Amino acid sequence: MKRFFAQAYLWLLLAMLYAPILIIAIFSFTEAKVLGNWTGFSTKLYTSLFSGGVHHSLLSAIENTFIIAIIAATLSTILGSVAAIGIYNLRAHKKMVMNTLNNIPMLNPDIITGISLFLLFVSLGITQGYTTVILAHVTFCTPYVVLCVITRLQQMNPNIYEAALDLGATPYQALRKVIIPEIKPGMISGFILAFTLSIDDFAVTIFTIGTGGLETLSTYIYADARKGGLTPELRPLSTIIFVTVLVLLIIINVRSARAKKRKEATL
Amino acid sequence: MKWLSRLFMKRHNWSIPYFIFLLIFVVLPLVLIFIYAFQDAEGNFTLRNFTKFITHAEAANTFVYSIGVAIITTILCILLGYPAAYILSNNELCRSKVMVVLFILPMWINILVRTLATVALFDFMRLPLGEGALIFGMVYNFLPFMIYPIYNTMQKMDHSYIEAAQDLGASPMKVFTKVMLPLSMPGVMSGIMMVFMPTISTFAIAELLTMNNIKLFGTTIQENINNGMWNYGAALSLIMLVIIFATDLFSDSDEERASNEGGII
Numbered sequence: 001m002k003r004f005f006a007q008a009y010l011w012l013l014l015a016m017l018y019a020p021i022l023i024i025a026i027f028s029f030t031e032a033k034v035l036g037n038w039t040g041f042s043t044k045l046y047t048s049l050f051s052g053g054v055h056h057s058l059l060s061a062i063e064n065t066f067i068i069a070i071i072a073a074t075l076s077t078i079l080g081s082v083a084a085i086g087i088y089n090l091r092a093h094k095k096m097v098m099n100t101l102n103n104i105p106m107l108n109p110d111i112i113t114g115i116s117l118f119l120l121f122v123s124l125g126i127t128q129g130y131t132t133v134i135l136a137h138v139t140f141c142t143p144y145v146v147l148c149v150i151t152r153l154q155q156m157n158p159n160i161y162e163a164a165l166d167l168g169a170t171p172y173q174a175l176r177k178v179i180i181p182e183i184k185p186g187m188i189s190g191f192i193l194a195f196t197l198s199i200d201d202f203a204v205t206i207f208t209i210g211t212g213g214l215e216t217l218s219t220y221i222y223a224d225a226r227k228g229g230l231t232p233e234l235r236p237l238s239t240i241i242f243v244t245v246l247v248l249l250i251i252i253n254v255r256s257a258r259a260k261k262r263k264e265a266t267l
Numbered sequence: 268m269k270w271l272s273r274l275f276m277k278r279h280n281w282s283i284p285y286f287i288f289l290l291i292f293v294v295l296p297l298v299l300i301f302i303y304a305f306q307d308a309e310g311n312f313t314l315r316n317f318t319k320f321i322t323h324a325e326a327a328n329t330f331v332y333s334i335g336v337a338i339i340t341t342i343l344c345i346l347l348g349y350p351a352a353y354i355l356s357n358n359e360l361c362r363s364k365v366m367v368v369l370f371i372l373p374m375w376i377n378i379l380v381r382t383l384a385t386v387a388l389f390d391f392m393r394l395p396l397g398e399g400a401l402i403f404g405m406v407y408n409f410l411p412f413m414i415y416p417i418y419n420t421m422q423k424m425d426h427s428y429i430e431a432a433q434d435l436g437a438s439p440m441k442v443f444t445k446v447m448l449p450l451s452m453p454g455v456m457s458g459i460m461m462v463f464m465p466t467i468s469t470f471a472i473a474e475l476l477t478m479n480n481i482k483l484f485g486t487t488i489q490e491n492i493n494n495g496m497w498n499y500g501a502a503l504s505l506i507m508l509v510i511i512f513a514t515d516l517f518s519d520s521d522e523e524r525a526s527n528e529g530g531i532i
Contacts, residue, residue: 006360013351017373017407020384023391035387079285086282098282101289104297109468109511111485115492115504116296119303122497139292142285171276200377202471207492221379225475238380245375253368 021242028235035235049233058231061220068130068216069198072137076194079138080145081187085179087146088153102143110203113140118207128210136208137198144197145190152186153179300508303501316502326487326503333484334510337466340405344413344462345455347406352417352454353447356424367418374411381408382472396478404476405466412465413458420454464511 023035028046032039049058087098105113117136121128156179164174202218209219224231274280307313320326354360355367373381385404389396428450432442470485484507491500 003360006354006357010351010354010361010366013347013410014369017370017410020381020388020407021373021376023387024380024384027387035390079288082281083285086279086285089277089279090282091279094279094282098286101286101293104289104293107511107515109464109507111468111470111488112300112504112508112511113296115488115500116300117292118492119299119497119501120292120296123299135292139288142288146285171278196375200375202377202379203469206471206489218377218379221377221383222471225379225383234380234383238376238384241380242376246372249368249372249375250365253364257364 025239028239046236049236061215061217065217069195072134072198073194075138076141076145077191080142081149084146084149105140106143114204114207129212132208136204141194144193148190149183149186152183156182300501303498304505316499329487330484340466341463343406348413352414355418356421382475400476409462412461416457417454424450
């Protein structure tokens with residue numbers, strides 16, 4: 001009985017959480033311009049999303065979002081991994097300073113990060129555009145990469161590196177053959193985290209994107225919503241994003257659960 | 268070139284590039300907020316930005332109103348999220364881990380898409396947009412951020428404490444108030460941080476959910492920056508930073524929060 005109520009509560013909350021998304025998904029299969037009008041089943045919005053029937057600006061906004069996310073995530077992963085190795089080898093006092101500095105961008109609300117970077121770029125007289133958005137994204141993504149990688153380093157047996165050196169490996173070889181393989185999972189999850197954070201970002205982007213007409217998905221949706229009329233093609237797009245994320249997350253979780261089970265079985 | 272390669276032979280020096288990066292893109296920008304906040308448009312020192320905030324009724328009202336909205340949102344998130352986290356972490360009540368994924372999944376959807384979905388829901392149900400939509404939208408947006416950290420702490424909790432309390436004759440109510448609640452407090456604290464902070468600092472969301480009728484503090488800051496009032500905007504940002512710093516001291520669980528966020532994937 002207790003279990004029944006608990007389950008009912010969870011499903012009720014889930015219904016609340018998913019109702020809005022569900023409505024969007026349902027109305028992505030009808031042609032009506034205004035959401036809420038059902039004018040019969042149709043996949044026209046999906047075809048027009050991909051055939052370029054939409055304003056060119058939506059497609060270029062999607063493209064920009066992905067380009068920025070890939071570049072920003074790659075740069076943060078490199079910068080963050082190198083930094084994590086450095087921080088891991090620092091003495092206690094300096095390590096604390098670096099950790100505190102690393103925490104600031106994570107604790108700062110987006111709007112503060114955005115405005116502070118905006119002030120930086122205008123003070124230095126830098127024209128805002130692609131570069132400034134990428135730099136801003138690297139700023140708030142790298143701390144997460146550092147955290148992911150440093151966790152791996154802390155779990156690593158430090159003697160392995162020493163052993164490699166004792167056995168005649170050069171520091172470079174030891175790095176490539178011992179440390180990099182150890183921190184690779186951390187780098188990968190750092191990259192994924194940075195990538196999703198970058199794609200998702202709105203508040204920092206809007207302050208650093210400038211007025212040169214560059215749009216990401218977030219700023220496009222914002223500008224669109226402010227004009228009042230929502231591009232109907234955003235419905236199928238949101239649905240696709242949602243389903244992709246759902247499938248990816250379930251796969252990741254099922255895989256890690258299975259790996260955990262296998263590990264337990266071998267132990 | 269040679270000194271450079273010698274410099275990077277020592278691995279603790281590998282933190283130098285990132286240190287410089289942090290100085291330029293994190294420390295310097297924050298210092299700039301501070302400098303701008305105490306300057307007028309010509310660059311002279313002034314306190315006018317702050318006196319303007321206090322005497323200017325609209326900004327001050329928005330500020331108080333935003334804190335109110337943030338507090339209500341946070342409380343609702345705790346009330347709705349705590350039982351959910353409890354059930355999710357309890358193996359008897361919830362066996363499937365897929366449920367947990369379903370609860371944290373909305374965190375990965377773009378916040379504007381989620382907000383538009385809420386607007387769509389209200390339109391669809393013919394409900395008026397306004398204060399109710401604002402609160403619903405905020406709770407809807409940030410509830411997963413409350414559930415996840417609480418779930419995480421409960422998950423790591425040593426269950427033998429609870430069993431011990433039961434064995435020693437504590438009633439279910441006592442077990443909850445004396446053992447469960449104190450042990451899950453770190454999770455609630457980081458949940459508060461993760462809900463209160465974004466709620467107080469969001470902009471755009473309130474605009475969309477209330478058809479521009481209700482302004483939150485974040486929107487005021489953004490409007491000032493957009494309209495070229497950088498100094499006043501910087502002063503308002505500084506006020507927000509102080510609030511956040513205060514909440515931060517109050518919750519005092521940064522590390523917990525950081526490790527929670529890092530461990531989502």
